[in-house]
Amino acid sequence: xxxxxxxxxxxxxxxxxxxxxxxxxxxxxxxxxxxxxxxxxxxxxxxxxxxxxxxxxxxxxxxxxxxxxxxxxxxxxxxxxxxxxxxxxxxxxxxxxxxxxxxxxxxxxxxxxxxxxxxxxxxxxxxxxxxxxxxxxxxxxxxxxxxxxxxxxxxxxxxxxxxxxxxxxxxxxxxxxxxxxxxxxxxxxxxxxxxxxxxxxxxxxxxxxxxxxxxxxxxxxxxxxxxxxxxxxxxxxxxxxxxxxxxxxxxxxxxxxxxxxxxxxxxxxxxxxxxxxxxxxxxxxxxxxxxxxxxxxxxxxxxxxxxxxxxxxxxxxxxxxxxxxxxxxxxxxxxxxxxxxxxxxxxx
Amino acid sequence: xxxxxxxxxxxxxxxxxxxxxxxxxxxxxxxxxxxxxxxxxxxxxxxxxxxxxxxxxxxxxxxxxxxxxxxxxxxxxxxxxxxxxxxxxxxxxxxxxxxxxxxxxxxxxxxxxxxxxxxxxxxxxxxxxxxxxxxxxxxxxxxxxxxxxxxxxxxxxxxxxxxxxxxxxxxxxxxxxxxxxxxxxxxxxxxxxxxxxxxxxxxxxxxxxxxxxxxxxxxxxxxxxxxxxxxxxxxxxxxxxxxxxxxxxxxxxxxxxxxxxxxxxxxxxxxxxxxxxxxxx
Numbered sequence: 001x002x003x004x005x006x007x008x009x010x011x012x013x014x015x016x017x018x019x020x021x022x023x024x025x026x027x028x029x030x031x032x033x034x035x036x037x038x039x040x041x042x043x044x045x046x047x048x049x050x051x052x053x054x055x056x057x058x059x060x061x062x063x064x065x066x067x068x069x070x071x072x073x074x075x076x077x078x079x080x081x082x083x084x085x086x087x088x089x090x091x092x093x094x095x096x097x098x099x100x101x102x103x104x105x106x107x108x109x110x111x112x113x114x115x116x117x118x119x120x121x122x123x124x125x126x127x128x129x130x131x132x133x134x135x136x137x138x139x140x141x142x143x144x145x146x147x148x149x150x151x152x153x154x155x156x157x158x159x160x161x162x163x164x165x166x167x168x169x170x171x172x173x174x175x176x177x178x179x180x181x182x183x184x185x186x187x188x189x190x191x192x193x194x195x196x197x198x199x200x201x202x203x204x205x206x207x208x209x210x211x212x213x214x215x216x217x218x219x220x221x222x223x224x225x226x227x228x229x230x231x232x233x234x235x236x237x238x239x240x241x242x243x244x245x246x247x248x249x250x251x252x253x254x255x256x257x258x259x260x261x262x263x264x265x266x267x268x269x270x271x272x273x274x275x276x277x278x279x280x281x282x283x284x285x286x287x288x289x290x291x292x293x294x295x296x297x298x299x300x301x302x303x304x305x306x307x308x309x310x311x312x313x314x315x316x317x318x319x320x321x322x323x324x325x326x327x328x329x330x331x332x333x334x335x336x337x338x339x340x341x342x343x344x345x346x347x348x
Numbered sequence: 349x350x351x352x353x354x355x356x357x358x359x360x361x362x363x364x365x366x367x368x369x370x371x372x373x374x375x376x377x378x379x380x381x382x383x384x385x386x387x388x389x390x391x392x393x394x395x396x397x398x399x400x401x402x403x404x405x406x407x408x409x410x411x412x413x414x415x416x417x418x419x420x421x422x423x424x425x426x427x428x429x430x431x432x433x434x435x436x437x438x439x440x441x442x443x444x445x446x447x448x449x450x451x452x453x454x455x456x457x458x459x460x461x462x463x464x465x466x467x468x469x470x471x472x473x474x475x476x477x478x479x480x481x482x483x484x485x486x487x488x489x490x491x492x493x494x495x496x497x498x499x500x501x502x503x504x505x506x507x508x509x510x511x512x513x514x515x516x517x518x519x520x521x522x523x524x525x526x527x528x529x530x531x532x533x534x535x536x537x538x539x540x541x542x543x544x545x546x547x548x549x550x551x552x553x554x555x556x557x558x559x560x561x562x563x564x565x566x567x568x569x570x571x572x573x574x575x576x577x578x579x580x581x582x583x584x585x586x587x588x589x590x591x592x593x594x595x596x597x598x599x600x601x602x603x604x605x606x607x608x609x610x611x612x613x614x615x616x617x618x619x620x621x622x623x624x625x626x627x628x629x
Contacts, residue, residue, distance in 0.1 A: 052523050073529035085520035089542040098538070099528035146528075 002063030002153035009058035020210045033189045035197035036207035046190045078147035079156040084139045086131040093127040096145045117145040137168045157189040206230045228342035237310045239267040249281030260345045263337040272334035273311035281327035290317040385599035392595045412600040417585040419573035424581040434497035435559030447510035469504040491575045549619035557609045578605045
């Protein structure tokens with residue numbers, strides 16, 4: 001159990017700086033998810049915490065101790081890799097026991113700890129098998145078990161679910177969350193999947209091109225994205241972005257007047273758009289195609305200028321004819337305003 | 349349909365006929381050698397040569413094994429065995445370690461060393477035999493096992509094979525081991541070595557036969573009959589001048605010389621094929 005602190009952490013490869021100074025304080029027992037598109041530096045950041053990459057500048061602390069120069073094994077961490085990285089020639093038991101064996105633990109203690117972890121992960125009947133004979137989900141569990149038996153202060157996950165099929169991913173996601181709660185261990189979890197980030201995180205870090213664009217609780221980040229990048233990255237389908245000039249409905253002038261000064265773009269989440277009579281509309285468009293998902297329907301609209309909008313309505317798309325003109329509005333409170341640099345303008 | 353089956357049947361027969369002929373052509377000299385090792389000297393030199401085994405099998409092989417021509421064949425077999433094992437194991441040990449160094453460590457001159465190793469591929473034993481002999485002689489390694497083994501151990505081929513294999517091992521495995529607390533040599537012994545075992549087996553077969561079949565180098569480095577290896581020893585059995593060749597014993601020696609490689613291949617065939625075909629994940 002430990003806190004983790006990053007102070008102005010930077011990473012350069014040769015002359016290229018790929019992480020441009022990250023500050024983050026993680027509380028004991030907190031579940032932090034680092035999310036971002038591929039190449040944003042999220043894995044590099046995690047690997048610096050693990051000690052697999054050197055820290056070019058700044059400081060990494062685990063439990064108040066500076067660990068920049070400490071070997072991974074001495075950092076009191078455990079890591080779960082994307083491809084599990086199980087030792088193919090060792091049984092499940094040996095895979096989980098390897099770290100403890102190196103640490104020179106007594107045999108009885110090793111066996112007991114491995115069995116306890118196996119029980120927790122429902123792996124008891126597979127202890128003698130080789131990883132090759134296991135399914136993807138079971139391998140994933142073994143990788144988790146290997147991390148658990150070490151009783152680390154910090155769990156590090158590097159996209160652990162991305163090799164699993166969709167159904168298993170949902171199941172393992174819940175298991176990881178439950179496990180972390182149960183063990184009360186600090187966790188740092190890297191993913192490119194925003195659903196994982198939303199569901200797992202106590203707080204999430206949205207990264208883009210080596211910078212932390214926003215750090216916050218998932219719903220906070222969703223409701224009040226700090227930048228256009230975050231707004232577009234978190235949420236599926238993504239937020240609609242429009243220039244103020246694009247608002248052309250009957251009610252548009254009133255809305256425009258209410259926007260904070262300096263607004264260069266506005267963002268509206270698909271679920272905040274609603275169908276209204278023409279005299280209350282701020283926007284119009286025609287339904288290009290609809291995706292009925294059962295509980296909800298996504299309507300993709302074409303706008304006169306050619307750009308598209310997505311709106312999400314509950315239920316099925318009855319009464320919406322293809323290419324029929326639709327009039328839309330959104331509650332002013334749900335509309336996000338962004339300045340020229342893409343930063344959110346917070347109404348003062 | 350029936351016609352097709354018949355046609356395929358005929359093709360099958362023809363294929364097998366071809367194969368049988370091929371085998372017969374290749375096996376016939378070996379058969380002759382075996383026949384010659386079971387008859388007496390006068391029977392061999394009197395044409396036509398017999399094509400069926402004679403009755404002196406036990407006597408000829410006993411003569412060969414225990415007395416031979418210059419030195420007992422048992423002694424030469426032992427020498428060859430030591431040399432082949434030494435070369436195979438030595439090459440494997442050295443190339444495993446050098447491949448490990450080249451793949452997993454970043455040290456100054458890594459590329460230079462890599463290319464140096466690569467260069468030795470272009471310098472087979474025969475090309476560097478004179479300087480190698482000079483060096484071995486000055487080290488006092490003439491007529492000794494180290495002299496037979498060491499100069500042939502350095503191996504670029506095996507280093508390459510292991511390098512290629514190590515490159516296919518996911519980096520995460522090394523990192524996982526690092527997080528688990530394994531130091532580099534521990535990772536090498538606990539994880540890399542067991543994962544390479546099929547490759548090692550395949551290489552062992554190839555290198556054992558390579559070592560066993562060495563001819564030129566033992567011919568140079570050994571002058572005492574006691575240190576002869578069997579492959580060159582056969583040549584040493586040939587008579588000089590007017591001496592009469594003891595062909596049954598020579599042929600028995602030839603057959604004996606073939607046996608160990610055959611046995612190694614037979615017993616390690618399964619691992620050997622797996623090592624060449626399968627890339628274990």
